[in-house]
Amino acid sequence: MSLIVQKFGGTSVANAERVFNVARIITETHQAGNGVVAVVSAQGDTTDDLIEKAKEINPAASKREMDVLLSTGEQISMALVAMAIQKMGFPVVSLTGQQAGMRTDNTYGNARINRIDTERIQSELGKGKIVIIAGFQGLNRYDDITTLGRGGSDTTAVAFAAALNADLCQIYTDVDGVYTADPRIVKDAHKLDEISYDEMLELASLGAQVLHNRSVEMAKRYNVDLEVLSSFKKNQGTKVKEVVHVEKMLIRGVARDNDVARISIIGLPDQPGTAFRIFSLLAKSRINVDIILQSIGRDGTKDVSFTVGKGCLDEALTILNENLPGLGGRAITHDSNISKVSIVGAGMATNAGVAATMFEALYEAGINIQMISTSEIKVSVLIDLDEAERAVKVVHNAFHFGE
Amino acid sequence: MSLIVQKFGGTSVANAERVFNVARIITETHQAGNGVVAVVSAQGDTTDDLIEKAKEINPAASKREMDVLLSTGEQISMALVAMAIQKMGFPVVSLTGQQAGMRTDNTYGNARINRIDTERIQSELGKGKIVIIAGFQGLNRYDDITTLGRGGSDTTAVAFAAALNADLCQIYTDVDGVYTADPRIVKDAHKLDEISYDEMLELASLGAQVLHNRSVEMAKRYNVDLEVLSSFKKNQGTKVKEVVHVEKMLIRGVARDNDVARISIIGLPDQPGTAFRIFSLLAKSRINVDIILQSIGRDGTKDVSFTVGKGCLDEALTILNENLPGLGGRAITHDSNISKVSIVGAGMATNAGVAATMFEALYEAGINIQMISTSEIKVSVLIDLDEAERAVKVVHNAFHFGE
Numbered sequence: 001m002s003l004i005v006q007k008f009g010g011t012s013v014a015n016a017e018r019v020f021n022v023a024r025i026i027t028e029t030h031q032a033g034n035g036v037v038a039v040v041s042a043q044g045d046t047t048d049d050l051i052e053k054a055k056e057i058n059p060a061a062s063k064r065e066m067d068v069l070l071s072t073g074e075q076i077s078m079a080l081v082a083m084a085i086q087k088m089g090f091p092v093v094s095l096t097g098q099q100a101g102m103r104t105d106n107t108y109g110n111a112r113i114n115r116i117d118t119e120r121i122q123s124e125l126g127k128g129k130i131v132i133i134a135g136f137q138g139l140n141r142y143d144d145i146t147t148l149g150r151g152g153s154d155t156t157a158v159a160f161a162a163a164l165n166a167d168l169c170q171i172y173t174d175v176d177g178v179y180t181a182d183p184r185i186v187k188d189a190h191k192l193d194e195i196s197y198d199e200m201l202e203l204a205s206l207g208a209q210v211l212h213n214r215s216v217e218m219a220k221r222y223n224v225d226l227e228v229l230s231s232f233k234k235n236q237g238t239k240v241k242e243v244v245h246v247e248k249m250l251i252r253g254v255a256r257d258n259d260v261a262r263i264s265i266i267g268l269p270d271q272p273g274t275a276f277r278i279f280s281l282l283a284k285s286r287i288n289v290d291i292i293l294q295s296i297g298r299d300g301t302k303d304v305s306f307t308v309g310k311g312c313l314d315e316a317l318t319i320l321n322e323n324l325p326g327l328g329g330r331a332i333t334h335d336s337n338i339s340k341v342s343i344v345g346a347g348m349a350t351n352a353g354v355a356a357t358m359f360e361a362l363y364e365a366g367i368n369i370q371m372i373s374t375s376e377i378k379v380s381v382l383i384d385l386d387e388a389e390r391a392v393k394v395v396h397n398a399f400h401f402g403e
Numbered sequence: 404m405s406l407i408v409q410k411f412g413g414t415s416v417a418n419a420e421r422v423f424n425v426a427r428i429i430t431e432t433h434q435a436g437n438g439v440v441a442v443v444s445a446q447g448d449t450t451d452d453l454i455e456k457a458k459e460i461n462p463a464a465s466k467r468e469m470d471v472l473l474s475t476g477e478q479i480s481m482a483l484v485a486m487a488i489q490k491m492g493f494p495v496v497s498l499t500g501q502q503a504g505m506r507t508d509n510t511y512g513n514a515r516i517n518r519i520d521t522e523r524i525q526s527e528l529g530k531g532k533i534v535i536i537a538g539f540q541g542l543n544r545y546d547d548i549t550t551l552g553r554g555g556s557d558t559t560a561v562a563f564a565a566a567l568n569a570d571l572c573q574i575y576t577d578v579d580g581v582y583t584a585d586p587r588i589v590k591d592a593h594k595l596d597e598i599s600y601d602e603m604l605e606l607a608s609l610g611a612q613v614l615h616n617r618s619v620e621m622a623k624r625y626n627v628d629l630e631v632l633s634s635f636k637k638n639q640g641t642k643v644k645e646v647v648h649v650e651k652m653l654i655r656g657v658a659r660d661n662d663v664a665r666i667s668i669i670g671l672p673d674q675p676g677t678a679f680r681i682f683s684l685l686a687k688s689r690i691n692v693d694i695i696l697q698s699i700g701r702d703g704t705k706d707v708s709f710t711v712g713k714g715c716l717d718e719a720l721t722i723l724n725e726n727l728p729g730l731g732g733r734a735i736t737h738d739s740n741i742s743k744v745s746i747v748g749a750g751m752a753t754n755a756g757v758a759a760t761m762f763e764a765l766y767e768a769g770i771n772i773q774m775i776s777t778s779e780i781k782v783s784v785l786i787d788l789d790e791a792e793r794a795v796k797v798v799h800n801a802f803h804f805g806e
Contacts, residue, residue: 016459050479054486056419061486068497069482072475076453079472083457083464094471099546120546143502143523 002167003035003125007135007157011174012231013077014044016084022231023084025172026130030090035125037164039135039157040081042073063108067137067147071097074134074153082132093124094132098145101163102138102156107286110149111138116163133160151212158215162222169224170237171211176230177238178203178210180253181396185389189396192252193236196243199252200226202344202378216240251345251354254396256388258339260290261313262371264305265320267330277327278304281319287312291340291373291380301330305371307382310336338370339388342380343395355379361398367391405570406438406528410538410560414577415634416480417447419487425634426487428575429533433493438528440567442538442560443484445476466511470540470550474500477537477556485535496527497535501548505541505559513552513689514541519566536563554615561618565625572627573640574614579633580641581606581613583656584799588792592799595655596639599646602655603629605747605781619643654748654757657799659791661742663693664716665774667708668723670733673701680730681707684722690715694743694776694783704733708774710785713739741773742791745783746798758782764801770794 006029008022022040030036050069054061075096082094101117124131135153140146148155154171161169178200181189195203197220204213210228219226219240229237268274275294282289287308295303308316313336320332343358358379362369367390371382383391409432411425425443433439453472457464478499485497504520527534538556543549551558557574564572581603584592598606600623607616613631622629622643632640671677678697685692690711698706711719716739723735746761761782765772770793774785786794 016456019460053419053479053483057422057483058486058490060490061482062489065482065485065489065497068485068499069479072478075475075478076456076472079464079468080456080460082468082471083461086465086468087461087463094468096471096548145499 001033001035003037003164004029005037005039005157005161005164005166005169006172007039007153007170008041008081008172008231009153009174010041010044010047012172013040013081016080018231019080019084022081022172023088025231026081026132027085027088027090030130037121037125037131037133037160037166038081039133039153039160040074040077041135041153042070043077043080046073046076064144067108067145070147071134071137071145074136078132078134085130085132090130091128092130092132094134095120095124096134097137097156098139100131100133100160102159104138104140104146104148106140106142106144106146108144108146110286111140111146113138113148113155113159116159118160118163121160121164148214151214154212154215155218158218158222158224158226161224162218166224168227169219170227170229171215172229172231173210174230174232175210175228176233176235177228178240178253181392182256185256185392186254186396189253192238194239194241194243195252196346197240198377199344199346200240202342202375203253203255211240251343251399253345254341254343254392254399256339256341256392258385258388259310260307260338260340260382261310261334261336262305262307262338262382263313263316263320263332263334264303265324265327265329265332266303267301268304269328270300270302274302274327275304278320279306281323282308282316285315285319287316287319291371291382293371293373307338307340307371337385338382339385339391340380340382341388341391341395342378343399344378346377357398358395361394362391365390365394367394404436404438406440406567407432408440408442408560408564408567408569408572409575410442410556410573411444411484411575411634412556412577413444413447413450415575416443416484419483421634422483422487425484425575426491428634429484429535430488430491430493433533440524440528440534440536440563440569441484442536442556442563443477443480444538444556445473446480446483449476449479467547470511470548473550474537474540474548477539481535481537488533488535493533494531495533495535497537498523498527499537500540500559501542503534503536503563505562507541507543507549507551509543509545509547509549510689511547511549514543514549516541516551516558516562519562521563521566524563524567554617557615557618558621561621561625561627561629564627565621569627571630572622573630573632574618575632575634576613577633577635578613578631579636579638580631581643581656583654584795585659588659588795589657589799592656595641597642597644597646598655599749600643601780602747602749603643605745605778606656606658614643654746654802656747657795657802658745658747659742659795660745661788661791662713663710663741663743663785664713664737664739665708665710665741665785666716666719666723666735666737667706668727668730668732668735669706670704671707672731673703673705677705677730678707681723682709684726685711685719688718688722690719690722694774694785696774696776710741710743710774740788741785742788742794743783743785744791744794744798745781746802747781749780760801761798764797765794768793768797770797 078094085092104111135156177191226240292306481497488495507514538559629643
């Protein structure tokens with residue numbers, strides 16, 4: 001008997017018909033002789049509706065109370081999915097994050113998982129029950145509800161798969177796998193059968209919007225076999241695992257991320273510790289920084305530019321402006337009208353010309369590059385938001401994915 | 404400093420404006436130098452909407468999963484009320500039933516309170532915080548969510564008032580107190596300034612729909628001073644406490660309860676233990692029986708009639724039909740097209756003519772009485788549902804409440 005963890009997103013449980021569709025997938029897996037733990041998100045627009053309710057009352061509500069509010073969305077879903085499974089005649093129990101043993105740190109709205117106490121789940125599985133768990137939520141050491149923030153439900157599923165030593169973690173979503181580019185933008189994009197953790201990680205963090213990078217990071221760390229597949233089509237999905245590539249260069253895909261804003265601090269003293277002080281200030285407020293560029297010092301000063309998620313821009317600017325005198329900078333500029341377009345693939349670093357091919361395609365399309373960042377398996381460029389879709393198309397075309 | 408427990412029903416928190424109204428009442432009580440613990444119900448139609456969602460998927464869903472689902476309604480309310488209070492600049496924390504220490508038995512959907520661990524609440528009050536608690540819910544010894552069933556939020560408030568040894572428990576609702584009859588039916592009904600627990604108990608269980616009898620029973624047992632008042636009008640409400648009446652007969656009011664159905668078992672053997680067996684069967688399924696009448700034995704058989712809530716009728720009939728051979732009865736009849744009209748007041752038993760005045764009024768109005776039940780402080784009659792409103796009017800008139 002295998003143990004399979006399945007995760008169903010908000011669109012997969014959006015109404016009664018879809019709840020039964022999910023119940024069918026779960027019970028078929030159960031009937032095939034597997035233990036099943038299913039993690040569910042809030043139905044469709046529930047989370048947005050709850051946020052709207054909160055905003056109407058207090059747009060600056062504490063994150064603790066927001067978590068109390070938002071965690072109800074997944075609790076509603078888990079009960080409904082369990083009821084559908086009961087209707088189909090299978091033994092089932094639904095568990096909140098707390099009941100399922102999810103223990104987190106105290107960062108309301110964006111908590112990190114500390115540990116999972118699997119005792120209750122193991123006991124329910126031992127009784128032959130299908131276990132439905134509310135994604136996205138846990139309990140901190142003050143006995144208060146926390147939510148895991150963006151990508152939290154994917155991360156919940158992978159964390160339970162790791163803690164339970166599951167054989168497979170299936171992420172059911174509204175797309176049927178990982179594509180070489182967003183199929184809504186690039187018509188001849190095609191689905192990948194498999195992809196490595198590292199490649200998926202770059203694709204996820206670059207806005208492929210299939211799997212959140214936190215979940216992939218965790219899958220890689222605990223070596224959890226992932227599968228991304230559609231809850232609507234019965235196609236084979238994309239497997240995410242530790243793939244060993246041969247020397248051949250493999251560009252996996254082109255991704256775009258519009259949730260990015262650039263901040264630049266101008267005229268900083270050209271001395272050690274400047275970058276450290278900037279980024280430790282931001283880290284204290286749990287603001288994640290992505291691409292960082294530092295200009296070469298000139299006239300005793302230098303500039304530091306970096307990107308943050310659009311949602312963190314205001315908070316980051318407030319913190320930096322307050323501390324600008326201490327940092328010794330002259331001015332702060334920012335731009336949220338930008339997009340990050342990236343190519344991802346193992347072996348990129350050892351294959352000359354990959355970045356050049358990308359830059360050439362953008363140049364020929366007349367698209368200006370504002371910042372460049374490279375790693376072992378990706379090349380990212382920051383460009384104007386208005387040009388992002390066109391950039392994805394021309395770059396996808398340049399690498400002949402369609403052929 | 405006094406400690407005041409306040410309870411706000413579903414209509415009191417139905418939208419953002421009303422949430423702020425509730426926040427205003429709470430913070431004014433806090434500003435007057437009192438510790439405040441507020442218990443809130445689910446917003447307006449939330450509970451009905453959730454029940455609808457469940458029915459669409461599985462009308463026979465387990466009570467455990469129903470409780471998982473329904474408990475989210477109060478959790479949403481408590482977060483929104485806390486957010487409104489934050490907006491007004493006061494320190495506040497919201498707690499689920501579980502966090503507030505509410506421990507219940509295992510009867511999903513209709514749990515009884517076992518105990519309250521007040522540690523967390525005391526700690527938050529000690530920090531000067533206003534505490535908002537989700538009504539209607541607790542945790543059983545399996546670490547699963549339970550709901551308290553009908554009247555659960557009132558009962559929650561009284562239980563916390565008792566556990567915290569509060570000075571007063573205020574029940575805010577959409578009426579401004581306890582009236583001598585339903586003001587929607589009887590125009591010259593008037594508000595009582597105070598009423599004893601026992602009188603309120605009879606009025607509540609008889610359908611005055613102001614306070615649920617479980618909450619009044621608990622208030623009486625732990626001697627909690629109650630006050631029923633409106634969250635919309637700034638009127639003085641009705642105080643419910645241990646009132647010592649002088650010998651004077653005091654009819655407190657006329658009440659009507661349409662949530663009643665009659666069951667009769669015909670042709671039972673006229674021997675000891677028959678009633679015991681019937682009512683222990685029903686008690687096992689937690690079906691509450693109200694008025695019980697047993698006919699005088701004749702020809703070795705007797706009939707037993709009793710009333711149950713309309714919601715329990717089908718279940719009660721199923722149980723009784725299954726067991727009819729064992730009980731030795733000949734047939735079961737039932738009628739759900741009835742209403743119970745009652746007069747309540749201390750000193751009734753020692754004042755001749757009270758029941759007679761009621762019966763005379765009904766006789767003159769041509770209303771037929773099906774069953775009669777009397778206690779120390781009430782007289783109830785079962786009549787046709789269609790005549791209930793008229794009965795309340797003529798009885799109210801007969802006792803000259805309007806004068």
